[in-house]
Amino acid sequence: MSYHKKNLKEKLVEVAWNICVAESWEKVNMREVAKKARVSNTAFYRHLKNKNDLKAELVRRGFEIINKGKKNLTNNFSGYGAHYIRFGLKYPYIYDLMFGNTDLDISLYPDIEALFDEAFDGVIQGVKNFMPNASDKDVMIKAVNIWASVHGLVGILRRSDLQANKDKRLKWIKNNLEEYLKMTTFK
Amino acid sequence: MSYHKKNLKEKLVEVAWNICVAESWEKVNMREVAKKARVSNTAFYRHLKNKNDLKAELVRRGFEIINKGKKNLTNNFSGYGAHYIRFGLKYPYIYDLMFGNTDLDISLYPDIEALFDEAFDGVIQGVKNFMPNASDKDVMIKAVNIWASVHGLVGILRRSDLQANKDKRLKWIKNNLEEYLKMTTFK
DNA sequence: AATTAATGTTTACAAAGTAAACATTTTCCT
DNA sequence: AGGAAAATGTTTACTTTGTAAACATTAATT
Numbered sequence: 001m002s003y004h005k006k007n008l009k010e011k012l013v014e015v016a017w018n019i020c021v022a023e024s025w026e027k028v029n030m031r032e033v034a035k036k037a038r039v040s041n042t043a044f045y046r047h048l049k050n051k052n053d054l055k056a057e058l059v060r061r062g063f064e065i066i067n068k069g070k071k072n073l074t075n076n077f078s079g080y081g082a083h084y085i086r087f088g089l090k091y092p093y094i095y096d097l098m099f100g101n102t103d104l105d106i107s108l109y110p111d112i113e114a115l116f117d118e119a120f121d122g123v124i125q126g127v128k129n130f131m132p133n134a135s136d137k138d139v140m141i142k143a144v145n146i147w148a149s150v151h152g153l154v155g156i157l158r159r160s161d162l163q164a165n166k167d168k169r170l171k172w173i174k175n176n177l178e179e180y181l182k183m184t185t186f187k
Numbered sequence: 188m189s190y191h192k193k194n195l196k197e198k199l200v201e202v203a204w205n206i207c208v209a210e211s212w213e214k215v216n217m218r219e220v221a222k223k224a225r226v227s228n229t230a231f232y233r234h235l236k237n238k239n240d241l242k243a244e245l246v247r248r249g250f251e252i253i254n255k256g257k258k259n260l261t262n263n264f265s266g267y268g269a270h271y272i273r274f275g276l277k278y279p280y281i282y283d284l285m286f287g288n289t290d291l292d293i294s295l296y297p298d299i300e301a302l303f304d305e306a307f308d309g310v311i312q313g314v315k316n317f318m319p320n321a322s323d324k325d326v327m328i329k330a331v332n333i334w335a336s337v338h339g340l341v342g343i344l345r346r347s348d349l350q351a352n353k354d355k356r357l358k359w360i361k362n363n364l365e366e367y368l369k370m371t372t373f374k
Numbered sequence: 375a376a377t378t379a380a381t382g383t384t385t386a387c388a389a390a391g392t393a394a395a396c397a398t399t400t401t402c403c404t
Numbered sequence: 405a406g407g408a409a410a411a412t413g414t415t416t417a418c419t420t421t422g423t424a425a426a427c428a429t430t431a432a433t434t
Contacts, residue, residue: 004399004412026290029390040414042392047412051391099342100287103213106346116346140356144343145336145371152339155286156331159293169327184332185372191381191430216421227383229423234381238422 009047011037013057017094020058024093025103028054055097056109062087062094063115074126077186081150082177088154089174099151123147149185196234198224200244204281207245211280212290215241242284243296249274249281250302261313264373268337269364275341276348276361286338310334336372 005011015036019028030051034041048054066087073080088095097104098116106113124143131139153173160170173180192198202223206215217238221228235241253274260267275282284291285303293300311330318326340360347357360367 008412030392031390041390042415043413045392096287100283137356137359140354141360141367141370144340144357144360144367148339148343149332149336149372150339151342152335152337153331155338156335167327169324170331172324173328173331180328180331183328185336195381217423218421228421229384230382232423 005039008037008039008043012039012044012047013054013061016054017058017061020093020097021091025055025058025097052104052108055104056112058094059097059104059106059109059112060115062091062098063112063119065091066098066119067115070122074122075129077126077130077146078178078181080122080126081146081181081186084150085154085157085177088151089157092154092158095154099154120147146185150181192226195224195226195230199226199231199234200241200248203241204245204248207280207284208278212242212245212284239291239295242291243299245281246284246291246293246296246299247302249278249285250299250306252278253285253306254302257309261309262316264313264317264333265365265368267309267313268333268368268373271337272341272344272364275338276344279345282341286341307334333372337368 012033015033016028019032019036030044031041033054034044037043044054048057066084069083069087070080073083088099106116120143123146124139127134127139127142127146131142134142157170157174160167160174199220202220203215206219206223217231218228220241221231224230231241235244253271256270256274257267260270275286293303307330310333311326314321314326314329314333318329321329344357344361347354347361
């Protein structure tokens with residue numbers, strides 16, 4: 001065991017990611033992260049300014065994952081939407097950090113803000129391709145509606161996971177995301 | 188100043204509500220709440236079990252407000268949706284507690300869970316009235332889509348508030364909620 | 375009036391974020 | 405190579421916050 005680690009920052013982010021994925025951000029605390037990375041409580045602060053910066057790292061990592069799987073879905077609305085929804089259901093607590101409203105002041109992290117905008121711009125571009133003659137306003141309206149429908153759906157599906165599945169019809173939606181999206185928003 | 192207060196619980200919830208509305212739940216801490224209510228740090232614990240219960244009280248209060256304004260909007264989709272959206276924009280941090288996904292385990296508070304279900308059932312009922320011949324599945328699909336579109340929109344509009352208003356077209360949506368809703372989901 | 379329940383206060387502790395001072399490596403410059 | 409400077413870890417220590425426990429006072433009940 002050496003005094004200097006190779007990639008402690010990566011290691012710390014990795015550990016925090018795992019805790020957050022398995023248990024939620026509330027359960028991420030610096031001392032536990034340090035212990036799991038086998039360093040002292042405050043080694044962290046040589047690599048990141050504070051806990052909020054750690055949160056930002058998780059958000060960045062989330063966008064990396066979601067973007068990686070995105071490929072050329074811009075012209076395949078329902079596939080694009082389903083991709084986001086599946087991410088939200090697979091990494092609910094990371095998703096909260098990325099798209100929830102409470103916490104992180106995203107404007108403090110311009111690169112992350114750019115990732116967010118990039119995602120939304122993808123939708124706008126897709127809508128533009130789909131309705132090339134629409135006005136900017138109508139494009140925006142459609143894009144916002146798509147975005148809202150997708151992200152709003154994650155909330156319902158997650159809640160239905162918690163409540164001992166009150167309704168089978170929600171299960172149908174969950175298992176048929178693309179079809180649901182085509183029937184509703186994506187047309 | 189008497190030893191026993193009349194309605195300390197109400198007072199404490201009120202104080203917490205004000206802090207949460209003005210600054211976010213993160214800024215609500217027991218000592219500050221106690222100070223503003225002019226009681227000792229721990230008087231609180233004679234009235235509520237813990238801080239989570241305080242959060243639940245705010246959620247309950249949020250539902251009371253949102254339900255009060257709801258009236259007979261069940262058969263007026265865009266009005267109903269706009270009502271929720273306006274609440275979300277007026278009380279963003281309360282809204283997070285009510286409809287966000289991170290925090291409160293709502294199933295620990297069956298009465299709150301019931302308030303939530305009541306709201307969603309209102310949508311289902313509205314859809315049923317609107318399309319009386321639709322199958323249960325189709326009703327559910329439409330209701331979920333309405334719910335998701337409304338709650339998802341709050342997220343975008345809130346974010347656009349933060350970012351020094353990147354786009355005027357979002358402003359249009361915000362100022363014309365009903366029309367936007369009619370154009371998209373509510374038809 | 376005396377006992378008990380309800381409600382406040384004081385004291386105290388533990389968890390968690392992080393600053394400061396100190397220690398060890400590594401890097402880099404001559 | 406040798407030694408200063410930068411980077412990275414550790415130890416200590418302080419602060420904030422939630423809340424438990426013991427004690428005090430007022431209100432309710434018999």
